[in-house]
Amino acid sequence: MNEAERLSLLKQLTLAEKVELLSGKGMWVTGSVPRLGIPALKVTDGPNGARGDGASGKTAASFPVGICLASTWNRTLLAEVGVAIGQEAKSKNAQVLLGPTINLHRTPIGGRNFECYGEDPLLTGELAAAFVNGVQSQGVGACIKHFVCNDTEYQRHTISSELDERTLREIYLRPFEIAVKRARPWALMSAYNRVNGTYASSHARLLRDVLREEWGFDGVVISDWGAALETVHNLNGGLDLEMPGPTRTRGQALVDAVSSGAVAESLVDDAVLRMLRLMEDTGRFAAPDPVPEEAVDRLAHRALARRAAAEGMVLIRNEGLLPLDFSGAGKVAVVGPNALRGQIQGGGSSGVSPHYQVMPFEAISAALSNAGNKPTYAVGCHAHKYLPLPPQGALSVDGQPGMRLRCFHGDGQMPVLDQLIQADYGFIGGLVLGGLNGERIAHPFTATLEADFLPEQDGEHEVGLLSAGLTKLFIDDELVVDNWEQQTPGDSFFGMGSAEQRARVSFSAGRSVQLRIQFASVEALLTGLRFGILAVPLKDLTSEAVEVAAGAESVVLVVGTSADWESEGNDRGSLALPGEQQRLIEAVLDANPRTVVVINAGAAVEMPWLQGAAAVVQAWLPGQEFGNALVDVLTGAVNPSGRMATTFPGRLEDTPAYPYYPGEDGKSPYGEGLLMGYRWYDAQEIEPLVPFGHGLSYTRFAYSDLEIERRGGVVTVRCSLANVGERAGQEVMQVYVGPTDSVPGRPVLELKAFDKVHLEAGEQTTATLTIAEDDLAWWSLESDAWTPADGSYRVAVGASSRDVRLVGELVLP
Numbered sequence: 001m002n003e004a005e006r007l008s009l010l011k012q013l014t015l016a017e018k019v020e021l022l023s024g025k026g027m028w029v030t031g032s033v034p035r036l037g038i039p040a041l042k043v044t045d046g047p048n049g050a051r052g053d054g055a056s057g058k059t060a061a062s063f064p065v066g067i068c069l070a071s072t073w074n075r076t077l078l079a080e081v082g083v084a085i086g087q088e089a090k091s092k093n094a095q096v097l098l099g100p101t102i103n104l105h106r107t108p109i110g111g112r113n114f115e116c117y118g119e120d121p122l123l124t125g126e127l128a129a130a131f132v133n134g135v136q137s138q139g140v141g142a143c144i145k146h147f148v149c150n151d152t153e154y155q156r157h158t159i160s161s162e163l164d165e166r167t168l169r170e171i172y173l174r175p176f177e178i179a180v181k182r183a184r185p186w187a188l189m190s191a192y193n194r195v196n197g198t199y200a201s202s203h204a205r206l207l208r209d210v211l212r213e214e215w216g217f218d219g220v221v222i223s224d225w226g227a228a229l230e231t232v233h234n235l236n237g238g239l240d241l242e243m244p245g246p247t248r249t250r251g252q253a254l255v256d257a258v259s260s261g262a263v264a265e266s267l268v269d270d271a272v273l274r275m276l277r278l279m280e281d282t283g284r285f286a287a288p289d290p291v292p293e294e295a296v297d298r299l300a301h302r303a304l305a306r307r308a309a310a311e312g313m314v315l316i317r318n319e320g321l322l323p324l325d326f327s328g329a330g331k332v333a334v335v336g337p338n339a340l341r342g343q344i345q346g347g348g349s350s351g352v353s354p355h356y357q358v359m360p361f362e363a364i365s366a367a368l369s370n371a372g373n374k375p376t377y378a379v380g381c382h383a384h385k386y387l388p389l390p391p392q393g394a395l396s397v398d399g400q401p402g403m404r405l406r407c408f409h410g411d412g413q414m415p416v417l418d419q420l421i422q423a424d425y426g427f428i429g430g431l432v433l434g435g436l437n438g439e440r441i442a443h444p445f446t447a448t449l450e451a452d453f454l455p456e457q458d459g460e461h462e463v464g465l466l467s468a469g470l471t472k473l474f475i476d477d478e479l480v481v482d483n484w485e486q487q488t489p490g491d492s493f494f495g496m497g498s499a500e501q502r503a504r505v506s507f508s509a510g511r512s513v514q515l516r517i518q519f520a521s522v523e524a525l526l527t528g529l530r531f532g533i534l535a536v537p538l539k540d541l542t543s544e545a546v547e548v549a550a551g552a553e554s555v556v557l558v559v560g561t562s563a564d565w566e567s568e569g570n571d572r573g574s575l576a577l578p579g580e581q582q583r584l585i586e587a588v589l590d591a592n593p594r595t596v597v598v599i600n601a602g603a604a605v606e607m608p609w610l611q612g613a614a615a616v617v618q619a620w621l622p623g624q625e626f627g628n629a630l631v632d633v634l635t636g637a638v639n640p641s642g643r644m645a646t647t648f649p650g651r652l653e654d655t656p657a658y659p660y661y662p663g664e665d666g667k668s669p670y671g672e673g674l675l676m677g678y679r680w681y682d683a684q685e686i687e688p689l690v691p692f693g694h695g696l697s698y699t700r701f702a703y704s705d706l707e708i709e710r711r712g713g714v715v716t717v718r719c720s721l722a723n724v725g726e727r728a729g730q731e732v733m734q735v736y737v738g739p740t741d742s743v744p745g746r747p748v749l750e751l752k753a754f755d756k757v758h759l760e761a762g763e764q765t766t767a768t769l770t771i772a773e774d775d776l777a778w779w780s781l782e783s784d785a786w787t788p789a790d791g792s793y794r795v796a797v798g799a800s801s802r803d804v805r806l807v808g809e810l811v812l813p
Contacts, residue, residue, distance in 0.1 A: 001280045006273055012036055015265065018272045019254045022235075024245030028053050028094075030275070031245070039288035041279055043143070043222075043243070044092050046350035047099030047115055048623065050085055052092035056293040061088050061301045061624065062344055062354035066101055067602055068312035068620035070117035070645035071695075073732045074756045075130040081308055082134020082142070084301050089140045093291040095282035096141040096187055096222075101350070102128045102175045103150050105603070105646045106676055107657040109572040111153035114346040114602025114621050118645030119677030119692065121171055122751050125178025132183035139283050141186030144179050146224055147200060147211070148172055149670075150191035153571045154662035156495070157227070160194035162663075163670035168195075169779040169786075171676055173206075177215055186219045186278055190239055192227045198237075201227050207238025220274045225349075226525050232262045240271040297355040302625065307638075309622035309629035311730075314642035315696040321554070321596055321614040323636030323698060326367045330553030332375045334361045335545045335588055337383040337581065338600040339558040344626050346602050348494065348568025354624045360558045360598065363627025367635065376552060380545035380588070383579040385564035386492070386500050387464035387532025394533075395451040395515070403451040410444045421449075443527075447519040455507035457535040466500040467529035468493035470520040476513050480505055484520075491570035496526050504536070542584050550591040556634065557588050558619075560600030566621075571662070575606040575652050585609050598630065604648040607689060618642070618690075639698045641730035641756070643800070647678050648690035656680035678801040679747035693734050693751075693800030699725025699761065703733075703805035708795055710810070715771040719797055719806055723759035730758045733767050736801060737776065740792040740809065749796055752776065773812065788813065 001009075010018075013033065020031035025040060032040040044050045048069075049060045063069070063081055072078070089097045101115040102124050110116075117124040128144060135142040149161035149172050163172070179185060190207065191200040200206070201223050211217045221240045228234050228242035231253045242250050257263040279285055315322070326332070339361045345351050364375050397404045397420055407417040453475075455461065465473045465481040473481040483501045490499030507513065521527045549555045559581045565572060576582065589595055589612050596615040599605060610616065617640075622629055632638040649655050656672035656679075663669060675683050678692035705720040717735050733756075736749035753769040776789035792811050798804040 001276070001285060006276045006280075009036060009038070009276060010269055010272055013272065015255055015258060015268070018268050019250055021272050021275050022241055022254070022268070023247035023250040024241070024243040027244045029245070030241065037285075037288065038276070039279065039284050041096065041275070041282070041284055042094045042290075043096040043098055044089055044094035045098050046352070047101050048345060048350055049352035050088035050092050050094060050097060051352040052094065052293045058092070058293040058295040059297070059355045060092070060295065060352040061298070061305060062352050062357070063305050064309045064312050064623040065114045065345055065350070065602055065621040066116050067114050067118060067645060068622050069308060070123065070127055071314055071620065071642040072308065072311040072756075073123070073643050073645070073754055074311060075126060077308055077311060078127045078130040079134035080304060082131040083137055084304055086135040086138030086140040087298070088301070089135070090138060091294045091296045093293060094140070095284050096143055096278070097135055098143045098145065098189065099350075100128050100131050100142070101145055102179060103146055104172060104175065104676065106151040106670070107571070107661050108575060108604035108646070108649060108655055109652070110151060110603070111566065111571045112346070112348065112568050113646070114566050115350050117175070119647060120645070120751050121174035122178070123645060123754065125175035128175060128179040129182040132179060132185045136183070136186060139281075141219070141278055141282050143187035143189050143222060144176060144185050145189035146191035147176055147188055148191060148206060149195050150193050150200070152662060152668065153495070153569055154668070155666065157192045158194065158666060159663060160197050160667045161670060162196055162667050164673070164781065165784065166779040166781055167670055167673050170674060173210065180211070180215045180217050184219070186281055187222055188217065188219060189222050189224055190227060192224050199227070199229060199233070201239045202230050202233035202237035204237040212238065218274070220278050232257050235263050235267055235271070240274055295355065305623050306625035306629050306632070309625050310632045310638040312620055312622060312642050313629065313633050313640060314618040314644055314694070315615075315633070315640040316618055316690055316694070317610065317613060317616040318696050319614045321594060322634060324554060324596070324634050326373075326635050327371050331551065332364065332368060332373065333378070333548045333552035333555045333592075334364050334375045334558070335378050335380050335549055335555055336558035336584070337379055337381055337579070338560040339377065339556070340379065341388070342558060342600050342626050343560060343562050343621050344623050345563065345621050346566045346568075347563035350568070351563065357624050358627035360556065360627045360630050363631045364556060367631045376548050378545035378548040379541055380584040381541050381580040382534070383560070383577070383581055384534075384562060385578065386466060386530065387462055387502065387534050389531070390453060390533045394454055394456070396454070397451050403449050405447065405449055407445055407447045416445075443521045443523055445521050449517040449519070451515050452512045453515045453533070454512045455509055455535070457538075458507070458509045459538065460504050460506050460536040462502055462534050462536060463505055464500045464502045464532045465517070465529070466490060466492050466498050467519065468497040468524060469522050469527045469529060471529050472518045473531060474516045474518075475505060477516070492530070493526050493528055494569035496524055497528075542580060542587055545584060546587050546591045549588045549595065552592060553594065555588060555592045555595040556598060557585065557595050558598045558600055559585060561602070566602050572603070575604055575649070577601075577605050582606070582608070589613055596634065604646065607648070610689065618644075636698055636727070639727055639729040640695065641697060641732070643693050643695035643732045644690055645692070647681060647688045647692045650687070650689045654681075654686050673745055674747055675745070679750065682748040682801070688802070691800050691802040693732070694803065695732070695800070697725075697729045697731070699723055699727040699729040701729070701731040701759070701799070703797060706797060706806040706808045708808045708810055713773045715773060715810060717753065717769045717771065717795060717797065719767055720764060721757055721759070721767045722764035723761055726761050728758070728760045730756055731799065732756050733769065734798060734800065735769050735771070736796040736804070737771070737793050737810065740794050749794070749801065751801070776812065
């Protein structure tokens with residue numbers, strides 16, 4: 001369909017039909033106009049996989065989260081992952097993928113940091129462009145998000161990010177600008193928050209003047225879910241599509257606004273034309289009929305997920321312990337709360353139901369079995385925020401594993417849903433009850449969950465319940481947890497749920513009890529519930545872990561967070577590892593110095609024990625191949641080449657946003673200005689715990705012979721790069737540029753170019769990177785424009801922001 005055909009179709013639409021196309025019909029589908037053959041468009045979360053509508057029960061490939069992908073510093077790999085996730089989206093019959101997430105790590109405790117690509121705008125923008133190109137090569141639109149300054153979950157629906165134009169332009173808009181100009185994404189998501197007082201979904205200066213007029217963006221602007229709050233201001237401000245449905249601010253309200261002259265119909269027409277073009281670009285007109293979702297577990301995707309996870313893991317410290325030789329290893333102990341049930345992804349809208357999950361203990365056991373060896377195991381401590389779900393197999397209905405879920409409309413007579421839930425027990429696993437077949441179940445409704453629970457241990461168990469809605473939990477018809485009559489607000493369900501209510505109950509091992517949960521909806525965007533059961537430990541778990549570690553030749557200690565701690569909807573309260581994990585780490589390191597500490601977390605954590613550890617691996621939240629990828633890195637099957645895409649501070653108090661976070665009176669001042677991330681630590685001369693760009697290898701690289709050349713508005717940086725070790729490996733060459741003479745408030749150095757180079761042992765090459773002189777310009781508040789970067793500049797080439805190997809000078813013009 002060409003432009004003339006789209007215009008012809010537009011002329012046949014009534015105003016009401018035009019408005020229908022600019023609103024959601026369901027949670028994941030848009031409106032349609034069947035009489036003219038205009039189909040609905042389907043979208044899917046998220047950045048690390050394609051979940052689908054969440055109601056079909058179909059599994060999906062789970063790739064590493066954004067920060068793990070970013071830590072590869074590998075554009076080619078990001079494009080490959082984009083291709084694969086585009087294919088995954090097509091298996092879910094979705095035309096638009098809601099990702100990547102390219103907000104920045106302004107504070108290390110941001111709840112969605114795991115989704116993002118780190119703290120640097122250049123790195124984020126370059127990798128996002130590669131990912132978008134990969135997705136869209138499959139005929140699936142990529143929707144970059146969240147535009148803009150959506151950098152905290154605190155009061156996320158209303159907070160106003162307050163910052164000057166220079167900070168906005170050089171830091172927070174920059175990754176979006178790079179992605180838009182280099183990859184031309186077909187969609188962009190406007191954020192919940194306000195920017196200098198104006199809602200991002202109504203911000204005409206950003207959405208119309210900057211995004212469309214300056215950058216040339218011609219795609220569809222989609223609201224974050226529930227972020228379209230202003231009928232007139234949203235459309236006039238540049239928002240094309242309100243999601244989800246049914247509409248709250250469009251429909252007749254927008255028809256009336258056009259009729260009254262508050263909104264020009266020409267703006268509606270422009271938005272409709274963009275929607276029609278997106279449908280054409282994604283093949284929706286050629287295949288308009290809904291197709292059932294599929295779970296397609298491709299071998300190629302398995303291999304890619306494993307390779308991406310391993311390449312994203314960062315070797316932070318290694319005092320000669322790694323790589324481990326599992327073929328001839330002595331006794332190996334695997335310890336820690338994330339060893340048996342690790343975390344492959346974060347919480348919130350980005351999560352998928354994976355085809356499978358390989359955990360560290362499972363993968364290490366498989367690797368050791370080849371040598372006739374078996375690891376020992378101890379949990380060491382618990383680190384949950386909410387009580388964990390019972391293990392699969394502990395719940396059953398008439399001998400079948402799972403729970404019986406029944407949903408009723410208001411009268412409660414005939415169930416609209418009655419089924420056995422076997423995959424994470426449905427919405428009790430934290431999944432928002434999005435409805436049936438992608439359609440929302442209208443409020444009011446009730447639900448019951450029932451199953452027989454078979455305890456494995458005698459004695460006391462903790463039982464917990466939380467919900468977005470009203471809930472009660474019964475055991476053998478006795479009320480145990482009442483989260484109905486009185487609730488305490490919590491941060492579950494994107495901040496819309498209750499705090500967890502807990503009780504203690506005694507069970508007998510092997511004696512089944514009946515568990516029943518009652519649920520009633522409330523008037524809210526999201527509804528759902530979650531429960532957990534955990535046996536109270538009969539002995540000190542840390543002491544048990546110390547005993548296991550002391551009896552081993554080497555220890556793999558896997559600690560970290562979970563999707564409850566790192567989640568959309570709430571920021572973390574501190575940098576500390578949850579629970580008693582710090583005590584566990586210190587005790588195990590003391591018991592066995594041959595311990596490698598694996599951090600299974602999607603953001604910065606405190607490491608007061610770092611200098612006492614022989615080896616530390618930052619594994620992030622690495623997707624379904626977690627365990628296999630970790631074994632690859634630990635054994636040297638993969639030479640680690642991940643580099644930090646975000647700074648790990650020694651203390652939260654050292655971080656740039658600390659004096660200003662979270663803000664007050666509905667405003668969050670960006671008082672640190674340009675000095676965000678590594679720029680702050682350089683300017684303040686603060687030693688970070690782990691610097692931006694840092695990452696070790698099992699080989700060594702040498703830099704020499706720096707050359708800097710200017711020609712035709714391009715700066716070329718060359719140097720000799722050699723692998724002087726005994727293994728093949730990959731080095732990330734990083735180029736930082738800053739003014740020779742310090743300027744108050746201006747970064748000392750900023751990343752301006754990077755490349756990942758593979759070298760065999762003993763191989764040498766000339767690495768060449770280029771920087772457009774326009775990319776060195778700075779935004780002048782006085783002239784409200786980009787200003788050429790005239791003057792003398794220091795060019796630093798090295799392996800991290802703090803590991804500079806070569807320094808040269810650049811004079812502009």
